[in-house]
Amino acid sequence: ILLTAPLRGVVVLLLAGFTWLLASALFGGDGSLSVRNIFTAEPHPRRYKCGLSAPCPPKHLAFRLVSGAANVIGPKICLEDKMLVSSVKNNVGRGLNIALVNGVTGELLETKTFDMWAGDVSNLLKFLRPLHEGTLVFVASFDDAATKLNDESRRLFEELGSTAVKELAFRDSWVFVGAKGIENKSPFEGYIKNVYKVTNKKFNYSHFRWE
CATH class of the missing domain: 4.10.910 (30s ribosomal protein s13; domain 2)
Incomplete structure (x- = not known):
């Protein structure tokens, strides 16, 4: 040619x-x-349940909680690689976002949101009082999670193992996993004080493994 x-x-x-x-x-x-x-392509990093950096041991529950940022970014609750609460699932709301899980089987029992700015705290009390022993309680805050909390509601969370709820104030970021009948304080709790009094731009990201 x-x-x-x-x-x-x-x-x-x-x-x-x-x-x-x-x-x-x-x-x-x-x-x-x-x-x-x-x-050749670089290998992708291995992905574990709920995006954790390492796998959980057998017979353990892998979970990840992310609190909301101000009133813009919604919270997330993931368990065993299944999203229980998120904006995509359209089941988040201002205040406290809670998922109840069977502590033995890991089965989701119920999800619910409680408006702690303009809502009625009695609805939260009716939800927490009858919890059965062994029920896991996953909590992620969004916007304001504290204004309507009263002494009884804070005490009920303390009985689930929380140590931060007694200090929780306007637009603080809070994630928590507790259990009905727990004997000690829960090690699965993240709390960041709201340092931006107006906008709460402080974003709290926490993830734990149930060990």
Whole structure:
């Protein structure tokens, strides 16, 4: 096949460039590219349940909680790689977002939201009082989770293992996993004081493993 002079020049340049890359890959060199980089893809990091950085041991529940940011970004509650509460599922609301889970089987029992700014705290009390022993309680705050809390509601959360609820104030960020009948304080709790009194731009991200 006859090639014009300009086309022959392009072919020569391409061959020269490829030869340089191949030589650099085989024998080393200052080039930043290599044949390995061109023809092989970097492996993706392994993903564990709920996006955790490590797997949970057998017979343990993997979960992740994310509180809401101000009144813009909704909270998330994930259990065993299943999203229980999120904006995508359209089951989040201002205040306290709660998921009840069977502590033995990991089965979701119920999800509910309680408006702690303009709602009635009696609805929260009616929800917490009859909990059965062994029920896991997952809580994630969104916007304001504290204004309507009274002494009894705070005490009920303390009985579930919370230590931060007694300090919870306007637009603080709070995530918590407790259980009815727990003997000690829960190790699965995250709390950040609202340092932005108006907008609460402080975003609380927490994830734990049930161990």
